[in-house]
Amino acid sequence: MxxxxxxxxxxxxxxxxxxxxxxxxxxxxxxxxxxxxxxxxxxxxxxxxxxxxxxxxxxxxxxxxxxxxxxxxxxxxxxxxxxxxxxxxxxxxxxxxxxxxxxxxxxxxxxxxxxxxxxxxxxxxxxxxxxxxxxxxxxxxxxxxxxxxxxxxxxxxxxIPFGFLFQLPVVMLFITRLGIVTPMFLGKIRKYAYFVLLVIAAFITPPDIFSHMLVTVPLLLLYEISLWIARIGYNKAQKAEAIQREIEEQERRERIDKELAARENSGE
Structure with a gap:
């Protein structure tokens, strides 16, 4: 069902x-x-x-x-x-x-x-x-x-929070493959995403700049890697949809040609 x-x-x-x-x-x-x-x-x-x-x-x-x-x-x-x-x-x-x-x-x-x-x-x-x-x-x-x-x-x-933060590539790939958002949109909101990651890093690190950077840099790199993976997945999805549309269009044309040929044969 x-x-x-x-x-x-x-x-x-x-x-x-x-x-x-x-x-x-x-x-x-x-x-x-x-x-x-x-x-x-x-x-x-x-x-x-x-x-x-x-x-x-x-x-x-x-x-x-x-x-x-x-x-x-x-x-x-x-x-x-x-x-x-x-x-x-x-x-x-x-x-x-x-x-x-x-x-x-x-x-x-x-x-x-x-x-x-x-x-x-x-x-x-x-x-x-x-x-x-x-x-x-x-x-x-x-x-x-x-x-x-x-x-x-x-x-x-x-x-434990880092276990969930490292899910970012899968989440971004999932939502882009389903068409919920596009990589272009995720690229446009990059500065807001960076700000959120900076805040998260500030909450889970001691109050010194080196510790903060030790966490922030991997998180920013993770976002960029996730965005790169999302672009690849999005492009593959777009190509697959284009191929599927071509196949459907070709099948539709073949079906119309068969129907026209059948009408011509019945008319004869």
């Missing part, structure tokens, strides 16, 4: 079915998260910067809370391909066959970019920020007493 022909009740049932699938996979992913949470927690504390700190639990529940948060985040990452596929399955009936194939390929790219954003933030940005703050405290002769809950909350706040 075409999505356009579905009733509201059928849409709701379709959403419910796909949500159930996501929830089931999420539960299984949480079970798997129990096995990887402890080694992952130790890995996140194994960086050189973290080794220089003594993490403290100010409440008895702090380690347990962090443990379950890591399980939840791990389960969400493991379930993300299923979530994206179910979202694609829900909207795909309203797309053309070629659009369905193209948008389906975005799922592995989206997961890869999300993991790349986490890796960039954890291996490059987070160590520098921690080092900067530690040196600042030492210069001010402030003895830091760091709680494990505060350490991991700061880690999550620094890394």
């Amino acid at each position: 075409n999505e356009k022909d579905m009733t509201v009740h059928e849409h709701i049932n379709e959403i419910r079915k796909r949500l159930i699938i996501v929830v089931v996979f999420f539960v299984f992913a949480m079970v798997g998260g129990f096995f990887i949470a402890e080694p992952l927690m130790k890995f996140l504390q194994s960086s050189d910067e973290a080794q220089k700190m003594t993490l403290n639990a100010f409440r008895p529940t702090d380690p347990v809370m962090i443990y379950f948060q890591i399980i939840m985040f791990s389960a969400l990452i493991l379930t993300s391909p299923v979530i994206l596929y179910q979202l694609w399955s829900f909207v795909s009936p309203g797309l053309h066959e070629r659009e369905r194939r193209v948008t389906l390929s975005y799922i592995p790219a989206s997961v890869f970019l999300f993991l790349s954003g986490l890796a960039f933030a954890y291996f490059i940005l987070f160590p520098f920020v921690i080092s900067f703050m530690t040196n600042l405290s030492n210069n001010l002769e402030i003895e830091q007493v760091i709680g494990i809950n505060e350490f991991f909350q700061f880690l999550f706040q620094m890394t």
Whole structure:
């Protein structure tokens, strides 16, 4: 059944079915998260910067809370391909066959970019920020007493946003391929996009110019790369539509010629 022909009740049932699938996979992913949470927690504390700190639990529940948060985040990452596929399955009936194939390929790219954003933030940005703050405290002769809950909350706040920011190429390619916006429009609003990225960088970095540039420059490059990819995708879509129109026009002409030939034969 075409999505356009579905009733509201059928849409709701379709959403419910796909949500159930996501929830089931999420539960299984949480079970798997129990096995990887402890080694992952130790890995996140194994960086050189973290080794220089003594993490403290100010409440008895702090380690347990962090443990379950890591399980939840791990389960969400493991379930993300299923979530994206179910979202694609829900909207795909309203797309053309070629659009369905193209948008389906975005799922592995989206997961890869999300993991790349986490890796960039954890291996490059987070160590520098921690080092900067530690040196600042030492210069001010402030003895830091760091709680494990505060350490991991700061880690999550620094890394997870970059996982979503690195989705920019997929988002821009998706909206341009569907014709929602054009690369030309995205190019015209470049200065506004730069301003938004500058503000985002200011919120997630320490108040020094080097840290700000360390985040801002990759984000600006990411926008330009996304715009370049969007232009390529848009041009391919335009060429494909032009070829499809030519094929349809050729078929229409052949159909008219056959009809005229049939009329002439019937007249004879």
